[in-house]
Amino acid sequence: MQTRTPTIHTEAPDTSGFIPRSNSLAGSVYEAIFAQLMALKIPPGARINVDHLVRELNVSQTPIREALGRLEGEGLVVKTHLIGYSAAPQIARRRFDELYQLRLLLEPDSAARAALSMDDEKLATLREAAGVMGRRDGTDERLRYSTFARQDAMFHDCILAYAGNELIRETLNHQHTHFHIFRLMFHSRVTEEALDEHEALLTAFAAGDASAAEKAMRVHLEHSRDRLLPAFD
Ligand SMILES: [Zn+2]
Incomplete structure (x- = not known):
């Protein structure tokens, strides 16, 4: 299959x-x-x-x-x-917490590593991944949302690829994290704020600043988690 x-x-x-x-x-x-x-x-x-x-x-x-x-x-x-x-059923609150714990352990460090390996070509790829969806542009909100879910998955996967640890990349890919997370809530805020956070990451990557990239990823993941928590109320 x-x-x-x-x-x-x-x-x-x-x-x-x-x-x-x-x-x-x-x-x-x-x-x-x-x-x-x-x-x-x-x-x-x-x-x-x-x-x-x-x-x-x-x-x-x-x-x-x-x-x-x-x-x-x-x-x-x-x-x-x-x-x-x-x-598929909604992910349970416990699984959600576990998923973000796992991401917070792996992705900020990966962002730091990616920043150290950054070059123009990689940066261009990341920019494209982060920006293809653009801001609200009048397209169908539902389509926009599902496309962003895929873009977000791609953006994070690119960073893991540039970080260079295939085991970490496979582990996170295997969770289909983004697809489950985006199904928690259908809200434009989820995409708008995430785009700002992706921009902060791009700025750190452009500067080749490992500690700024690590911090930007941590902030992004924490905010992402907090944005979605109301889905469990
Ligand atoms: Zn993201």
Whole structure:
């Protein structure tokens, strides 16, 4: 089964898995369902009715089942015998805390290492990853949100790649962190503030300042965690 988990170990980060693929039908169907999951139009735990999607997206069952299989590989969809597909359940508060603890242990240090290895090419890649989504530009909010979830995953993965520890990178990738976190809450504040924090990181990277990068990443993760905590109220 094809999944989006980056497993190619090249020197340059393989981010192809995070970029919407070709304009093929299967790709478009995947993106449509991904956006519905991210923006909670299909809420965590909800049954996913294939026939309903067939009517809504006006396609046959084949690309839908293909997309659902891919989303299953990404941990966003679960398939239950005799029941069918449903959206993965919301992560529990405890798991959320554990995830941020793990990220806080690994990502600030990785940002520091990445800053020390920074060059123009890497900086340009990071700038692109951080900025592609841009600010509010009138596009569909739900699509914007799901695209940001993917961009954020890519941005953080790039930093881990430049930090140079593949085990750490794989460990965090394996958690599909960003997809689960972004499903906690569908709110524009989540993206707007994160963009400011990404800019602070870019400034530190541009200066090759390891301690500033470490601090900016710590602040970003702590703020990100605090922004999402109300989802558990
Ligand atoms: Zn981020």
